Amino acid sequence: MAQRIVIDPITRIEGHLRIEAEIKNGKVTDVYSSGTMVRGIETIVKGRDPRDVWAFVGRVCGVCTTVHSLASVRAVEDALDIHIPANAELVRNIMFATQYMHDHVVHFYHLHALDWVDVVSALKADPKKTSEIAQSISHWPKSSPGYFSDLQKRLTTFVESGQLGIFANGYWGHPAYKLPPEVNLIGVAHYLEALEWQKEIVKVHTIFGGKNPHPNYLVGGMACSIGIDDASAINAERLALVGQLLRDAETFVQQVYVPDLLAVAPFYLDWGAIGGGLGNFMAYGDLPTNGINDRTQLKFPAGVILDKDLSRVMEVDPRNDDEIREYISRSWYEYSVGDQEGLHPWKGETNIKYSGPKPPYEYLEVEKKYSFLKTPRWKGHAMEVGPLARVLIGYALGREDFKEIVDSTLAKLNVPAAALFSTLGRTAARGLESLLVAQWALEFYDQLISNIRNGDRRMADTSRFDPKNWPKQAQGVGMTEAPRGALAHWIVIEDQKVKNYQMVVPTTWNASPRDHNGKMSAYEASLMDTPIADPHQPVEILRTVHSFDPCLACAVH
Amino acid sequence: MTTTTSSADYKKLRRVFVWELPVRVYHWLNALAIVVLCATGYLIGNPPALMSQSEASFRYLFGTIRFLHFAAAYIFFFNFLFRLYWGFVGNKYASWKNFIPTNKEFFQEMWEVLKIDILLKKEREHMSVGHNALAGFIYFLTFIAFLVQCVTGFGLYAAMSTWWFAELFVWVADWVGGDFTLRNIHHVAMWFFIVFAIIHVYLVFYHDYVEGRGEISSMGGGWKFIEEEAFEKQREGVDAYTNTD
Amino acid sequence: MAPVSTKRPTYYEELRGKGYTRRDFMKFCTMMAAYLGLEASGTAQIAKMLMKTPRVPVIWLHFQECTCCSESFIRSSHPIVADIILDKLSLDYTETLMAASGHQAEEAMHQTMKDHYGEYILCVEGSVPTAEGGVYCCIGGKTAEQILQETAAGAKAIICWGSCASNGCVQAAKPNPTSATPIHKLVKGKPIIKVPGCPPIGEVMAGVLVHIITFGTLPELDRVGRPKAFYSKRVHDSCYRRPFYDAGLFVESFDDENAKKGYCLYKVGCKGPMTYNACGIMRWNSGVSYPIQSGHGCFGCSEENFWDNGPIYRQQASFPGFGIESSADKIGMAAAGATAAGIIGHAIATNIQKKKLIANVIREGKESEKEL
Ligand code: HEM
Ligand code: HEM
Numbered sequence A: 001m002a003q004r005i006v007i008d009p010i011t012r013i014e015g016h017l018r019i020e021a022e023i024k025n026g027k028v029t030d031v032y033s034s035g036t037m038v039r040g041i042e043t044i045v046k047g048r049d050p051r052d053v054w055a056f057v058g059r060v061c062g063v064c065t066t067v068h069s070l071a072s073v074r075a076v077e078d079a080l081d082i083h084i085p086a087n088a089e090l091v092r093n094i095m096f097a098t099q100y101m102h103d104h105v106v107h108f109y110h111l112h113a114l115d116w117v118d119v120v121s122a123l124k125a126d127p128k129k130t131s132e133i134a135q136s137i138s139h140w141p142k143s144s145p146g147y148f149s150d151l152q153k154r155l156t157t158f159v160e161s162g163q164l165g166i167f168a169n170g171y172w173g174h175p176a177y178k179l180p181p182e183v184n185l186i187g188v189a190h191y192l193e194a195l196e197w198q199k200e201i202v203k204v205h206t207i208f209g210g211k212n213p214h215p216n217y218l219v220g221g222m223a224c225s226i227g228i229d230d231a232s233a234i235n236a237e238r239l240a241l242v243g244q245l246l247r248d249a250e251t252f253v254q255q256v257y258v259p260d261l262l263a264v265a266p267f268y269l270d271w272g273a274i275g276g277g278l279g280n281f282m283a284y285g286d287l288p289t290n291g292i293n294d295r296t297q298l299k300f301p302a303g304v305i306l307d308k309d310l311s312r313v314m315e316v317d318p319r320n321d322d323e324i325r326e327y328i329s330r331s332w333y334e335y336s337v338g339d340q341e342g343l344h345p346w347k348g349e350t351n352i353k354y355s356g357p358k359p360p361y362e363y364l365e366v367e368k369k370y371s372f373l374k375t376p377r378w379k380g381h382a383m384e385v386g387p388l389a390r391v392l393i394g395y396a397l398g399r400e401d402f403k404e405i406v407d408s409t410l411a412k413l414n415v416p417a418a419a420l421f422s423t424l425g426r427t428a429a430r431g432l433e434s435l436l437v438a439q440w441a442l443e444f445y446d447q448l449i450s451n452i453r454n455g456d457r458r459m460a461d462t463s464r465f466d467p468k469n470w471p472k473q474a475q476g477v478g479m480t481e482a483p484r485g486a487l488a489h490w491i492v493i494e495d496q497k498v499k500n501y502q503m504v505v506p507t508t509w510n511a512s513p514r515d516h517n518g519k520m521s522a523y524e525a526s527l528m529d530t531p532i533a534d535p536h537q538p539v540e541i542l543r544t545v546h547s548f549d550p551c552l553a554c555a556v557h
Numbered sequence B: 001m002t003t004t005t006s007s008a009d010y011k012k013l014r015r016v017f018v019w020e021l022p023v024r025v026y027h028w029l030n031a032l033a034i035v036v037l038c039a040t041g042y043l044i045g046n047p048p049a050l051m052s053q054s055e056a057s058f059r060y061l062f063g064t065i066r067f068l069h070f071a072a073a074y075i076f077f078f079n080f081l082f083r084l085y086w087g088f089v090g091n092k093y094a095s096w097k098n099f100i101p102t103n104k105e106f107f108q109e110m111w112e113v114l115k116i117d118i119l120l121k122k123e124r125e126h127m128s129v130g131h132n133a134l135a136g137f138i139y140f141l142t143f144i145a146f147l148v149q150c151v152t153g154f155g156l157y158a159a160m161s162t163w164w165f166a167e168l169f170v171w172v173a174d175w176v177g178g179d180f181t182l183r184n185i186h187h188v189a190m191w192f193f194i195v196f197a198i199i200h201v202y203l204v205f206y207h208d209y210v211e212g213r214g215e216i217s218s219m220g221g222g223w224k225f226i227e228e229e230a231f232e233k234q235r236e237g238v239d240a241y242t243n244t245d
Numbered sequence C: 001m002a003p004v005s006t007k008r009p010t011y012y013e014e015l016r017g018k019g020y021t022r023r024d025f026m027k028f029c030t031m032m033a034a035y036l037g038l039e040a041s042g043t044a045q046i047a048k049m050l051m052k053t054p055r056v057p058v059i060w061l062h063f064q065e066c067t068c069c070s071e072s073f074i075r076s077s078h079p080i081v082a083d084i085i086l087d088k089l090s091l092d093y094t095e096t097l098m099a100a101s102g103h104q105a106e107e108a109m110h111q112t113m114k115d116h117y118g119e120y121i122l123c124v125e126g127s128v129p130t131a132e133g134g135v136y137c138c139i140g141g142k143t144a145e146q147i148l149q150e151t152a153a154g155a156k157a158i159i160c161w162g163s164c165a166s167n168g169c170v171q172a173a174k175p176n177p178t179s180a181t182p183i184h185k186l187v188k189g190k191p192i193i194k195v196p197g198c199p200p201i202g203e204v205m206a207g208v209l210v211h212i213i214t215f216g217t218l219p220e221l222d223r224v225g226r227p228k229a230f231y232s233k234r235v236h237d238s239c240y241r242r243p244f245y246d247a248g249l250f251v252e253s254f255d256d257e258n259a260k261k262g263y264c265l266y267k268v269g270c271k272g273p274m275t276y277n278a279c280g281i282m283r284w285n286s287g288v289s290y291p292i293q294s295g296h297g298c299f300g301c302s303e304e305n306f307w308d309n310g311p312i313y314r315q316q317a318s319f320p321g322f323g324i325e326s327s328a329d330k331i332g333m334a335a336a337g338a339t340a341a342g343i344i345g346h347a348i349a350t351n352i353q354k355k356k357l358i359a360n361v362i363r364e365g366k367e368s369e370k371e372l
């Protein structure tokens, strides 16, 4: 007999995600993924000044903060044919890289780790042995026995207080937890260290964008002028701070994040065969090194992989009316052309129309419409986007930097390339691309310094900032690779105002409901067949869902 | 010239003391304050582009502009309060009754003035001595605008001032939903003053020209010169409009 | 029945349990007093509070939001968040960080609501959609509003994090498709602290909590319910670019010469003069910078209704129906122009219509002149 379970709220994510699953013989046999909160931001930006939109859509998400603002200014610049100065491109790239490192580290330790690390078991660890393990995997200095035993004491008092706070009611002791107590203790230590570190790296955003979360962007470049002889612009002191932060971040990624990932993975190699899902991957590419329109000079390459076929990478064109379309046949919206049609985002519509059960409800009507996410498709195919997609595309295109990290990791873990198509692969890809990004950030930083040294002080092109210089009608698309995957915003400008605005977001691709043909999107597909030891404590579902790093505020907006 | 008009054709004019000194002083202080407030206010809202090489510490231009605005604002406000007071103690031309329509005749007169002065319907001048009804009513609206401007102005000023008087107005920003909205109301209201001043000055000249009663100078010396006929009618208490023609 | 609070260890007990001495404890209290700007005698007061006070249970709800308030909170540098959640509060429910999901998560919340009825602090991040019976935000099958009412009932006080909970923020901007509603409009009869900002500064958020746990009282609020400590000054009042404002030196367009010199951003739309927040004083991310210092004007993110307060890059609101480039001045100038034109027309018409009358007056005057 199949048993229907509901996990709502899914925690340690951004936003409101609900999973309903059928469990039969200890396996997931059917599954539905639903986003249950909507705000209507695409509707809210209509009629506004296109130059202001980055601020509105930036508020789509405070976890992947900056990425929507970036997509938005790019969309407007694309529509108005504005080319930003090289320095602005570099600053945006540095902020992009900063966002990645922050988002990925926080995801790994604070949002994902508790699926693999048993906090309570850490109480039983031997501090000396913990120290030995820690020192064997990394040069990270905080690894003495005293350090771990102090931490353990602190943890013990905490647990004995009876007030477990955020750790209350976890799945502690569940048979799916496989780490020895010592590795668990390292995990807890780095949970706390990462919490402290993450507030440092974001200072790069604060310097260039004035604050974090939600730093400021500007159509035409960036607002942070370079004034090497002025106290209140980007000068030597500000740049030195950026450099320091980027180097510290690289160290943290190299000495804490990735070693931990590689230390935990061997205990969970079975997850290299679980949670693979669609096998279709897509990336728009990002980190331009020769202007955003030169799609051949991107640090993150663009492309599409179908059916796990790494021998062929296809091209993706977000402007083509036939490629990307959003469907709503299973979503709580209406289209003027009928609910079975798909619309390209330039013609997209956002007419919210709830038709689900009246709350409070126990189950969704999954055979009808069941989510506030729309369902995007590329030439009709469901696509997985995110770190795994990016790494696979770089790898499949034969890019040396990608090949090196992927092959060495496969060798270290002694697993075949096929293990990449899994929950473990997705989690590993996130760490591996962080390594790349950490290095690239320093490259961009060096280029910025050398530009300034060579006398290029420009940070914005404001020649077309004044709406008087705009055409009556224009449309554009702004693409980026958000930490969770391919993100694009489509804008239609008319009479100096936003006529239409559509965002198709990474988590929309991954977490969407089925399409008009009943085809599943990435979350649902990857959850099929997941083994479930105890339907009351479905930590296995969390593992795979978390491996995507869900962001529902993004997905629905 | 062959015309032989007898002096009997001429209108006999009589001097009437209309504007007492306090009203005249009020008027010019008010006019001056408003001109200064509009000019400085406009600059506060739209600062000019100055490309200067001098160090900020040597300049206080915007501070000065704002200071002038606040200084003029205080003069404007207390002058206005004074005028309200004078509306109760001054002569009949200064009385508040000239401003607030209280009876049918007031509206009738407004309609008449509208027909004569604005629509230019009748080839005739009207006969009132102080403000005509329409002017009086417009001034009433003006006084409301004064009030709006003082309340919004002091509402904005409350955040910058430590004097208890300005702080009496802290509620204004909360009431309209924040300083931004408050500022915009204050700014929009400026244009009412500008448009009023343009029309007002024109009409003063218009009356002076069309009626020949010394309208402009009346705000200087206080005197107007009205026709014997009008004088008689006023004295009889007959409405200046209804029984002519 | 023993009072509930005795079940929980106090900070002091907690610190002792962690192996700290009483001296360490007093040192901590002195630091805390200094941080809060208290006289020396304040130290004893804090020590007393901390010795009596157990870890305060907190339920932190997420509704229509973007989680940037939680993100900002974890950016706090003093105290750092690890210390807050391990030593100072018991963060019993927060969807962003808690280990448990689904039923287990809901159970953790209900446990706290039951065990600490009347004692827990309810933090709300996000607004509540009230349209269509609340279907635009459901968690565990219940609407945000239901959850809010249930949890608010036993709360000692409610903290509204960010502009979403305080004033509705971006989703409440026109046309507010989901009827996003701030908390104070839905919950009555409870102390409500608004901590607006999009997001608020991390240290401000931590500061509000530290105030509550240190002094055992709620911070003093201003007229609209914001802690006075952080919202009583305009950004403009503490802006380091203020001398340029006073001097009349402005950035005319982004990245111009004046921008490189750090002139005032007023003319590119800075709303600092109309925005109450601590950005200029505390700055962001432990004092590194704030929007203005990084060259972009303040757009008033802690003000009610700021998304609809006109375009970001201009001082004045635009007028609906007149296009985005409209402003009071453009319309005012048009009105003044129309008035002037009307006056010219009127003057001409007067000379035609009142020809006889004017001729009479002139004749009178001229004849008198002749007679003399
Ligand atoms: C005829 C009367 C007045 C006019 C036409 C006038 C006009 C203006 C204008 C156009 C502004 C600029 C608003 C903007 O930024 O868009 C302004 C600002 C201001 N006005 Fe007035 N105003 C008047 C009376 C007053 C009064 C009575 C006060 C009382 C104190 C006052 C206080 C202020 C303040 C505090 C500001 C803001 C200045 C700043 O932020 O630096 N105003 N006014
Ligand atoms: C050339 C400049 C001006 C002249 C010759 C002038 C003359 C006059 C005269 C003759 C009156 C009485 C007219 C009547 O009641 O219909 C008057 C009243 C008034 N004027 Fe002016 N005016 C001048 C400028 C201004 C300006 C710039 C303002 C302010 C914007 C102003 C505001 C007023 C007000 C408020 C009254 C009503 C006075 C009262 O009874 O309280 N005037 N003015």
Ligand code: NFV
Residues within 6 Å of the ligand: A014, A061, A062, A063, A064, A065, A067, A068, A482, A483, A484, A485, A487, A505, A506, A507, A508, A550, A551, A553, A554, A555
């Ligand atoms: N999905 C998503 Fe985002 C990301 N990364 C945005 O585009 O998280 Ni909030």
Ligand code: SF4
Residues within 6 Å of the ligand: A059, A062, A214, C065, C066, C067, C068, C069, C125, C126, C161, C162, C163, C164, C165, C169, C170, C197, C198, C199, C200
């Ligand atoms: S107030 Fe702003 S930053 Fe905070 S949750 Fe709302 S949108 Fe995000």
Ligand code: SF4
Residues within 6 Å of the ligand: C235, C236, C237, C239, C240, C241, C242, C243, C245, C263, C264, C265, C266, C270, C271, C272, C273, C292, C297, C298
């Ligand atoms: S930059 Fe903004 S807050 Fe600072 S002085 Fe200028 S207007 Fe005021």
Ligand code: F3S
Residues within 6 Å of the ligand: A211, C197, C198, C235, C275, C277, C279, C290, C291, C292, C297, C298, C299, C300, C301, C302
């Ligand atoms: S935009 Fe917000 S962050 Fe501060 S400077 Fe203005 S209040």
Ligand SMILES: [Mg+2]
Residues within 6 Å of the ligand: A042, A374, A502, A503, A504, A505, A557
């Ligand atoms: Mg969309």
